[in-house]
Amino acid sequence: AQTVTQSQPEMSVQEAETVTLSCTYDTSESNYYLFWYKQPPSRQMILVIRQEAYKQQNATENRFSVNFQKAAKSFSLKISDSQLGDTAMYFCAFMGTQGGSEKLVFGKGMKLTVNP
Amino acid sequence: DTGVSQDPRHKITKRGQNVTFRCDPISEHNRLYWYRQTLGQGPEFLTYFQNEAQLEKSRLLSDRFSAERPKGSFSTLEIQRTEQGDSAMYLCASSPYQGHTIYFGEGSWLTVV
Numbered sequence A: 001a002q003t004v005t006q007s008q009p010e011m012s013v014q015e016a017e018t019v020t021l022s023c024t025y026d027t028s029e030s031n032y033y034l035f036w037y038k039q040p041p042s043r044q045m046i047l048v049i050r051q052e053a054y055k056q057q058n059a060t061e062n063r064f065s066v067n068f069q070k071a072a073k074s075f076s077l078k079i080s081d082s083q084l085g086d087t088a089m090y091f092c093a094f095m096g097t098q099g100g101s102e103k104l105v106f107g108k109g110m111k112l113t114v115n116p
Numbered sequence B: 001d002t003g004v005s006q007d008p009r010h011k012i013t014k015r016g017q018n019v020t021f022r023c024d025p026i027s028e029h030n031r032l033y034w035y036r037q038t039l040g041q042g043p044e045f046l047t048y049f050q051n052e053a054q055l056e057k058s059r060l061l062s063d064r065f066s067a068e069r070p071k072g073s074f075s076t077l078e079i080q081r082t083e084q085g086d087s088a089m090y091l092c093a094s095s096p097y098q099g100h101t102i103y104f105g106e107g108s109w110l111t112v113v
Helices: none
Strands: A003-005 A010-014 A019-021 A024-026 A032-039 A046-052 A064-069 A074-079 A088-096 A104-106 A110-115 B005-007 B010-013 B019-024 B031-037 B044-050 B053-057 B065-068 B075-079 B088-095 B108-112
Touching: A003 A088, A003 A104, A010 A019, A019 A110, A024 A074, A032 A064, A046 A064, A046 A074, A074 A088, A104 B044, B005 B088, B010 B019, B019 B088, B019 B108, B031 B075, B044 B065, B075 B088
Parallel strands: A010 A110, B010 B108
Antiparallel strands: A003 A024, A019 A074, A032 A046, A032 A088, A064 A074, A088 A104, A088 A110, B005 B019, B019 B075, B031 B044, B031 B088, B044 B053, B065 B075, B088 B108
């Protein structure tokens, strides 16, 4: 079974700084997808960024980028120029392609606070 | 394009009562998922539909839980004889077939007292 581990339960950063959130996963599959989701307090789970395992190029979305190390099974999220609105729980998630359901397996999450 | 919508957003019920949650997926998304999230944890998979067929259920889904998706459109999740341990947020999500991306609703909070 796949597992996702987020070892940092909480981080804080000053506005405009850069922060990196770490995530490791375990799987025997060779083709899969990795995601970072953001969940602001009492609000909806929002997709931040997606990485396809067969693509070597790291995904980027504006201020958000990932460092995907397939051999190490590591998938970190870098947030540049942090904004107050980035304050949220961040979840790393894995989606396998075997079995057909494409369900997500989540880590426990990390609480990020951006301070003014 | 409306997102995934869930109703009710909040429900407080007494132990032993039945509750039902409704989810309307993004239109034309034929895959629909239910997840459960407790405080301080990531969401856990409960069940998944492709169109009207329920194709996978987690062992977390006890026989007090039942989900349906008639006609492959909206879905309902019913919890019978609620217990305090059922208190959680129930998240619905949808995706297009082999779209490899899942979109979540705002969740339905359940408190069992």
